[in-house]
Amino acid sequence: MLKARRRGQVASEPVRVMFSMAMWMAAIVAPIQIMAGDAHGLNTLKYQPAKIAAMEGDWVSEDHAPELLFGIPNMKTEHTDYAVRLPLAGSLILTHSVNGRVPGMKDFPRDQRPPSYVIFFTFRIMVALGMLMVAVGLWSLWLRHRGKLYETPLFHRVALCMAPAGFLALLCGWITTEVGRQPWTVYGLLRTSDSVAPNALSxxxxxxxxFVVVYVLVFGSGIGMLVRLLGHTPHTGEHGTSPDHAPDILAARSHPAVVDPTHGEGA
Structure with a gap:
């Protein structure tokens, strides 16, 4: 749509339909994902409390816990520097009660603490991207209500910039999950150091x-093809085939011609 606008044209119907479908997905699925993440957080608090403490940057267990919006966890001093706190929000988000108790890193031995300085940030990046996707979905609903979904260039630019947001949020969530489980392969049962196979470095x-070569080839080819497809305006039908002829073509395929075996005999 931005390309069509630069050319002084109106976006084609297929472009408008696909953009509308994408915005419906953002408006419906992004809030559902937030609710799924909340349920997962409750499960993690129950079964992997050290991960929650590291994600939140909390060092001391407390009731009425605040939510750390920003800070820099310091594993040596056991303190989160430059912390910006939102009162009571930590307990409310993690336990659904302002009186809930939130664990701290000091509840666990030093050798069983995940590296908070990693997952503290990856978790917040993931949440921020999720909130931005929800905001884009709500914005699209407002524009759709006003009949301006296809006539708002600023929104189109924002949507374009948000294209990789889902993938980046997925990566940050994966890092948070895997790094936050350390030093365990199976939480509380099997350490990562004990599950390493005795393979040679070579x-x-x-x-x-x-692995790197295969993934670079596969994803590189896929991304290259997507970039090429995105550079062309979608069209309907196939080249050289008119939709008006479709019934005749289907009928011919359903009832193939029968050849008379006696045809041509006696000539």
């Missing part, structure tokens, strides 16, 4: 190189 280097 064999690991070869396998990792193979």
């Amino acid at each position: 064999s690991m280097a070869v396998s990792m190189t193979a």
Whole structure:
């Protein structure tokens, strides 16, 4: 739509339909994902409390806990520097009660604490991207209500910039999950250091190189194809085929011609 506007044209109907579908997905699915994340957080608080403490940057267990909007966790001093706190929000979000108790990192031995300085930030990036996607979905509903979904260039630019947001949020969530589980492979039962296979460095280097090469080829080709497709305006139908001829083509395929075996005999 931005390209069509630059050319002084109106976006084609397929473009408008696809954009409308994408905005419906953002408006409906993004809030559902927030609710799913909340349920997952309750589960993590119950079964992996050290991960929650590291994600939140909390060092001391407390009731009526605040939510740390920003800070820099310091594993050496056992303190989160430059913390910006929202009163009571930590307990409310994690336990659904302002009186709920939120665990702190000091509740766990030093060798069982996840690296808070990593997942503290990846978790917040993930949440921020999720909130932005919800905001885009709500914005699209407002524009749709006013009949301006296809005539608002600023919104189109924002939607374009948000295209990789889902993938980035997924990566940050994966990092939060895997790093936050450390030092455990199976939480509380099997340490990562005990589950490492005795493989030589050379064999690991070869396998990792193979993984990198395969993934670069697969994802590189896929991304290249998507970029090429995005550079062209969608069209309807196939080249050289008119929709008006579709019934005749289907009828011909459903009832193939029967050849008379006696045709041509006696000539």
